[in-house]
Amino acid sequence: MQPASALTLSRSAAAINGIRCLSGIATSEPSNPNVKTKIPGPKSDELKIAMAKVHQNPSVKMFVDYEKCFGNYLVDADGNEILDTFMQISSIPLGYNHPELVALHKDPRLITAAVSRPALGSFPRTDFAKLVDNALISIAPKGLSSVQTMLCGTSANENALKTAFIHYQTAKRGGKSPTAADLESCMNQQLPGTPHLSVLGFHGAFHGRSLAMLSVTRSKAVHKVDIPAHDWPIANFPRYKYPLEKHEEHNHAQDEKCLKEVRDLIAARKNDKRDVAAVIVEPIQSEGGDHHASAEFFHGLQKICKDNGVCFIVDEVQTGAGASGTMWAHEQWNLPSSPDIVTFSKKALIGGYYYKPEFKINEPYRIYNTWMGEPTKLVILEKAVEVMKRENLVKKTKEIGEELIKGLRRLESHYPQKVFNVRGMGTLVAFDTCDTQTRDKLMDIALQKGLQIGGCGDTSIRFRPALIFAEKHLQTTLDLLEKSIKTL
Amino acid sequence: MQPASALTLSRSAAAINGIRCLSGIATSEPSNPNVKTKIPGPKSDELKIAMAKVHQNPSVKMFVDYEKCFGNYLVDADGNEILDTFMQISSIPLGYNHPELVALHKDPRLITAAVSRPALGSFPRTDFAKLVDNALISIAPKGLSSVQTMLCGTSANENALKTAFIHYQTAKRGGKSPTAADLESCMNQQLPGTPHLSVLGFHGAFHGRSLAMLSVTRSKAVHKVDIPAHDWPIANFPRYKYPLEKHEEHNHAQDEKCLKEVRDLIAARKNDKRDVAAVIVEPIQSEGGDHHASAEFFHGLQKICKDNGVCFIVDEVQTGAGASGTMWAHEQWNLPSSPDIVTFSKKALIGGYYYKPEFKINEPYRIYNTWMGEPTKLVILEKAVEVMKRENLVKKTKEIGEELIKGLRRLESHYPQKVFNVRGMGTLVAFDTCDTQTRDKLMDIALQKGLQIGGCGDTSIRFRPALIFAEKHLQTTLDLLEKSIKTL
Numbered sequence: 001m002q003p004a005s006a007l008t009l010s011r012s013a014a015a016i017n018g019i020r021c022l023s024g025i026a027t028s029e030p031s032n033p034n035v036k037t038k039i040p041g042p043k044s045d046e047l048k049i050a051m052a053k054v055h056q057n058p059s060v061k062m063f064v065d066y067e068k069c070f071g072n073y074l075v076d077a078d079g080n081e082i083l084d085t086f087m088q089i090s091s092i093p094l095g096y097n098h099p100e101l102v103a104l105h106k107d108p109r110l111i112t113a114a115v116s117r118p119a120l121g122s123f124p125r126t127d128f129a130k131l132v133d134n135a136l137i138s139i140a141p142k143g144l145s146s147v148q149t150m151l152c153g154t155s156a157n158e159n160a161l162k163t164a165f166i167h168y169q170t171a172k173r174g175g176k177s178p179t180a181a182d183l184e185s186c187m188n189q190q191l192p193g194t195p196h197l198s199v200l201g202f203h204g205a206f207h208g209r210s211l212a213m214l215s216v217t218r219s220k221a222v223h224k225v226d227i228p229a230h231d232w233p234i235a236n237f238p239r240y241k242y243p244l245e246k247h248e249e250h251n252h253a254q255d256e257k258c259l260k261e262v263r264d265l266i267a268a269r270k271n272d273k274r275d276v277a278a279v280i281v282e283p284i285q286s287e288g289g290d291h292h293a294s295a296e297f298f299h300g301l302q303k304i305c306k307d308n309g310v311c312f313i314v315d316e317v318q319t320g321a322g323a324s325g326t327m328w329a330h331e332q333w334n335l336p337s338s339p340d341i342v343t344f345s346k347k348a349l350i351g352g353y354y355y356k357p358e359f360k361i362n363e364p365y366r367i368y369n370t371w372m373g374e375p376t377k378l379v380i381l382e383k384a385v386e387v388m389k390r391e392n393l394v395k396k397t398k399e400i401g402e403e404l405i406k407g408l409r410r411l412e413s414h415y416p417q418k419v420f421n422v423r424g425m426g427t428l429v430a431f432d433t434c435d436t437q438t439r440d441k442l443m444d445i446a447l448q449k450g451l452q453i454g455g456c457g458d459t460s461i462r463f464r465p466a467l468i469f470a471e472k473h474l475q476t477t478l479d480l481l482e483k484s485i486k487t488l
Numbered sequence: 489m490q491p492a493s494a495l496t497l498s499r500s501a502a503a504i505n506g507i508r509c510l511s512g513i514a515t516s517e518p519s520n521p522n523v524k525t526k527i528p529g530p531k532s533d534e535l536k537i538a539m540a541k542v543h544q545n546p547s548v549k550m551f552v553d554y555e556k557c558f559g560n561y562l563v564d565a566d567g568n569e570i571l572d573t574f575m576q577i578s579s580i581p582l583g584y585n586h587p588e589l590v591a592l593h594k595d596p597r598l599i600t601a602a603v604s605r606p607a608l609g610s611f612p613r614t615d616f617a618k619l620v621d622n623a624l625i626s627i628a629p630k631g632l633s634s635v636q637t638m639l640c641g642t643s644a645n646e647n648a649l650k651t652a653f654i655h656y657q658t659a660k661r662g663g664k665s666p667t668a669a670d671l672e673s674c675m676n677q678q679l680p681g682t683p684h685l686s687v688l689g690f691h692g693a694f695h696g697r698s699l700a701m702l703s704v705t706r707s708k709a710v711h712k713v714d715i716p717a718h719d720w721p722i723a724n725f726p727r728y729k730y731p732l733e734k735h736e737e738h739n740h741a742q743d744e745k746c747l748k749e750v751r752d753l754i755a756a757r758k759n760d761k762r763d764v765a766a767v768i769v770e771p772i773q774s775e776g777g778d779h780h781a782s783a784e785f786f787h788g789l790q791k792i793c794k795d796n797g798v799c800f801i802v803d804e805v806q807t808g809a810g811a812s813g814t815m816w817a818h819e820q821w822n823l824p825s826s827p828d829i830v831t832f833s834k835k836a837l838i839g840g841y842y843y844k845p846e847f848k849i850n851e852p853y854r855i856y857n858t859w860m861g862e863p864t865k866l867v868i869l870e871k872a873v874e875v876m877k878r879e880n881l882v883k884k885t886k887e888i889g890e891e892l893i894k895g896l897r898r899l900e901s902h903y904p905q906k907v908f909n910v911r912g913m914g915t916l917v918a919f920d921t922c923d924t925q926t927r928d929k930l931m932d933i934a935l936q937k938g939l940q941i942g943g944c945g946d947t948s949i950r951f952r953p954a955l956i957f958a959e960k961h962l963q964t965t966l967d968l969l970e971k972s973i974k975t976l
Contacts, residue, residue, distance in 0.1 A: 059852035101603040108512040115589040169714040183709035212699035221671035226657040364547035
């Protein structure tokens with residue numbers, strides 16, 4: 001481990017790459033983790049007690065000194081310098097305190113948008129379209145040239161569903177706006193204005209924690225218990241055996257079985273006059289345990305949606321914005337045409353969704369709320385996208401992800417009782433352990449060595465590093481992980 | 489009207505009250521509106537066409553040059569200087585580009601929190617509790633000493649409902665955590681883990697636009713049509729006649745009728761084993777038409793909730809943070825004890841809710857999501873609260889609100905065919921016009937004179953100015969409004 005002095009903090013204004021930084025914010029990362037106390041340490045423990053007086057805190061892991069964090073390294077309240085491969089649940093694209101993003105504190109657009117925040121649906125900034133163009137359209141998936149900004153992943157998914165419902169009912173009306181009878185009956189939540197439509201989701205999925213999104217979220221009971229839900233249909237998502245090349249038959253059968261379930265459920269609901277208006281699916285079921293599915297499965301799923309006039313929504317909240325080794329994970333499926341709607345948030349900084357032209361809602365105030373996202377996020381994303389492109393970070397993420405998988409496969413071969421089912425796209429990489437207790441223990445041992453990794457599902461470990469995770473971070477990760485596995 | 493030069497813009501760094509401002513952001517407001525083109529003008533029209541290429545835009549009213557806005561004045565893309573009494577749907581507490589908030593661009597906490605955004609539920613900032621204390625606990629309603637931060641009003645309300653559901657089920661279990669049977673059955677959305685609980689709302693209410701919040705939102709059909717809903721009960725909200733003192737009997741009967749409906753609906757649902765777990769209500773039904781109810785009504789409502797073990801949620805998203813002339817509108821009811829939960833957003837900058845100690849959820853990851861709000865908002869709110877207190881803005885809002893009501897009553901007496909039912913709390917003031925067409929026309933005539941006012945319900949005008957709305961703005965408002973009414 002490095003001495004604490006290896007972490008160079010800018011106690012006064014410092015210059016990096018010609019960018020003057022704001023006093024008090026770190027400007028370089030340590031070369032190695034440096035652990036001084038147990039984690040969480042005594043200061044985190046103290047702060048947790050203080051927090052309990054004003055705000056619930058049972059899920060808090062540690063308190064973080066964000067001004068001291070830099071790049072791939074998090075610094076906690078006790079001064080521990082931790083290599084972070086989980087990055088605030090996969091949400092920091094360029095690592096902590098990226099100097100070009102910190103330099104935006106001098107951009108009048110950022111502070112104005114923060115303190116004079118627009119109601120975007122009614123009074124957008126004069127440069128709103130330009131910001132959307134630079135930040136979001138410039139990285140849009142092929143075939144999806146329109147976008148709707150929102151605040152977070154959940155509000156993106158909620159509004160994607162609303163768009164699908166409105167589209168479905170509009171199609172039923174032959175493209176017409178709601179009738180007087182629709183408008184009247186919806187105020188009492190009766191047919192025809194309030195339709196009995198449903199959304200099909202998958203076992204193991206996670207799409208957010210509002211009541212509607214919980215109705216298609218099936219990753220963990222703790223998210224769902226005690227909360228009323230919509231009676232919406234649920235299908236199985238493939239559960240593959242690894243390595244894939246040795247289990248083609250099983251895995252293909254999984255695809256077929258799950259697709260048949262989707263077809264049957266859509267047909268049953270149609271029969272029952274509770275039509276499925278949308279299917280929502282993650283490219284990788286992340287929270288649920290990093291379950292992957294084949295390109296063939298997604299081709300099949302899209303075809304079923306098309307055949308039934310059902311909106312095909314791909315939830316890229318966790319997989320989007322470069323982490324999969326392509327800008328969007330679904331691009332790796334080579335679909336004949338794009339999904340109908342692709343939702344995003346996390347590494348995209350702002351929430352929202354791309355949609356096909358035919359999913360544009362033409363009537364005002366149907367997809368609307370006070371803020372509809374926030375231009376500060378667009379100002380930051382605009383710069384982040386510039387950096388991502390200039391530095392080829394998506395391609396580098398693909399390459400380092402392949403190295404990460406290779407390294408984990410080596411661990412898998414050395415510790416076959418402890419590491420299984422290594423899988424990944426880009427740096428969205430995971431492996432399984434034998435049980436929940438072992439997985440949790442491994443995470444804690446690694447953390448005490450200064451390596452933060454994420455858990456998912458019941459027994460899996462997931463990596464969700466920033467797009468600046470490089471060779472040296474990979475070596476430290478594999479080294480500390482192997483040391484941790486050895487002590488299990 | 490003033491010449492354009494009256495708007496002093498800081499083309500270079502300028503100093504106001506000792507605060508150095510960021511170059512390019514306005515530092516003073518015009519003394520009067522200055523309208524140069526029709527509104528929206530040719531530049532707004534052009535920008536709307538550009539926006540259509542990348543983002544839906546049918547509800548856009550005008551594009552705004554936010555760097556040029558200051559105080560109570562908005563400057564649109566065409567350089568029109570407009571006195572804004574609607575303030576981004578009631579969401580800007582201290583007016584545009586308040587110098588002390590703009591000065592926060594130099595605060596390292598602001599930029600760090602923006603570019604290294606924490607997953608607050610797991611890795612909060614070391615100063616999180618302090619920020620919450622300064623920004624939110626220091627203005628907490630009496631009896632509500634804990635708070636949960638969220639991103640917006642809708643996520644605040646969604647999580648308030650979740651808290652109520654969890655509380656209700658926990659009480660049914662005698663205070664215990666969910667059983668194994670609960671945890672298993674909820675994954676298939678079956679009893680007992682997924683309960684048939686409901687939320688009681690009111691006709692005319694607005695609580696947000698997620699699917700669940702739409703199920704208790706009944707202000708306008710355009711919000712609800714084509715969207716599936718929870719089958720939850722709905723009661724009438726009082727509809728008073730004005731002036732109140734002349735219609736005591738009618739208004740009291742309204743209270744009684746509505747309270748009886750609430751009692752009956754709760755009893756019917758209990759009979760039907762679809763218990764009401766929460767009642768959600770606004771102090772003023774804002775979007776629905778600025779409908780007020782008496783302190784007696786809310787006392788009665790709280791008592792019914794207590795008698796039935798139902799969570800009493802007051803939605804102060806629009807009425808909170810000072811605009812009512814008290815920090816929270818419900819404080820004016822003098823309830824025997826505080827509501828169980830009070831939700832906020834808009835002028836509070838961050839979303840969230842205060843809750844009574846017994847509504848604290850003790851298990852981790854039940855009230856949780858990736859971001860759970862955002863510390864940048866707390867940094868700004870901390871300063872805004874400091875300004876509000878130092879400058880007595882809540883008391884001033886009460887006083888100027890009374891003057892606004894007086895002025896409107898004078899207009900009511902002069903134009904009895906055009907202005908009715910003047911009512912208000914603080915500057916949350918409204919009046920009715922004779923029909924929707926007249927209301928919309930009046931709003932447009934006023935806008936063309938440089939006065940922005942808001943509409944609500946079918947025929948109402950609402951004022952939602954910032955807390956810095958002062959005597960001179962009031963005089964301009966009444967003057968332009970009277971001129972507009974005359975031309976109707």
